[in-house]
Amino acid sequence: HVTESKLGKGSYGAPQTRPHTASLPLHSAVAAPTRRDEELVRQLMEEFKEKNRQIEQKQKELDAAVKENNTREAQMGQQLETLGREGQSLLHALRKERREKESAVRHARDEKQRE
16 A cells, blocks of 8 residues: 555645556546645636736837837937938038138239239
């Protein structure tokens, strides 16, 4: 006769009450789930659902962060384009102004030489 302590533990840590032997009919060799087994399964399912909920929440947060980053990136891209255009027109205006000043200086120099 094998005692319970020598059998060890079954699934979910529940003690095995009967040794699995070929002499026993199959249906009695598989012990019906105990209340403790059912409680453990219920508890594991609850933990699984909670973990799943946490994962889904984290995924939503990540999706929102990615969307926000993409929006910000697009806005920055537009700002860079605008700055680039403004910079170009400023550069154009400065070059034009410099040419006009150089032209005025040359003109004044030429006038002085004529005198």
